Amino acid sequence: MKANDKVDAARVDLLLSELRLSGIKLVWSALAATADKEGWPAARFLAALAEQELADRGQRRFARHLAEARLPPGKTLAAFDFDAVPMISKAQVQALAAGDAWLEKGANLLVFGPPGVGKSHLAAALGLALIENGWRVLFARTTDLVQRLQVARRDLTLEAAIDKLDKYHLLVLDDLAYVAKDQAETSVLFELISARYERRSLLITANQPFGEWGKIFPDQAMTLAAVDRLVHHATIFEMNVDSYRRKAALKKAAGPGRPSARATIKTSS
Incomplete structure (x- = not known):
């Protein structure tokens, strides 16, 4: 990568951080390389970046809402x-x-x-x-x-x-x-x-x-x-x-080879 390219890349990273476009920041460099190699039109490149940002925001929103839901x-x-x-x-x-x-x-x-x-x-x-x-x-x-x-x-x-x-x-x-x-x-x-x-x-x-x-x-x-x-x-x-917890307890109490329907659960007095 040329010196000017490195400066531009660093500037893009700073701008994306300032704009809080973390999803784009993660992938823009790799996508730009692919776009240059395959000759993507500008609209396709921008659409790919926007889709990545939306997906990243959706994932972060889900994680945040899941944590708060308890x-x-x-x-x-x-x-x-x-x-x-x-x-x-x-x-x-x-x-x-x-x-x-x-x-x-x-x-x-x-x-x-x-x-x-x-x-x-x-x-x-x-x-x-x-x-x-x-x-x-x-x-x-x-x-x-x-x-x-x-x-x-x-x-x-x-x-x-x-x-x-x-x-x-x-x-x-x-x-x-x-x-x-x-x-x-x-x-x-x-x-x-x-x-x-x-x-x-x-x-x-x-x-x-x-x-x-x-x-x-x-x-x-x-x-x-x-x-x-x-x-x-x-x-x-x-x-x-019937309670599935009681069914599980009956099955455990029955043991192997013993019908659970005839098992009993001991209770403390």
Whole structure:
């Protein structure tokens, strides 16, 4: 490379850094060499650079959104056992993973079922698929998020804290039923539900059906109001199957050559 060429290359690198075009900076030199060798027209060279920049920005955006989502690791739709929950349509879940048919409308997804049937796995896997499709997601245990909102209320910043959650197209509240029946906790939860109503989507997993939500909210009026807001625009999945964790424990307890159906799990007294 000639001295002048080296100066020009260094200048290009500096300019690309100043413009924050990191994707182009990674490849422009190699692409320029290819373009010179093959006689590309200027438009083709510029298009190739622009495509590289867009791809690089997309990768960095995905990595950033994945980190902020706080999803439990290893939960994907490919790893979800749809055969174990035949009442859940794989095609419907894949359609929900696109996001545009419901997240744009602020609709909700409610997933009910006993512990150990894969509710959290399904919620996290959907969250991952949505992030891959360009949406922003936050996954949180309901108790953890409620505690953070309580702190915000004590600091007189609850409205601002809820507003900050608006940047997420989908807020996953895992294990809703584990919220203690406490006026302070359930009131901030109700305010969150009300604030997102018809604006931003919620995905809620819960062990108890609606009929038992009186154990979560302290009074009937609040229970009815919360349920009304959640179900108004909602898809509801009921995963009424045996716990896969219990099945795995039974299989392990059975040992080789022994039918798992006859095995028992010892419990401490």
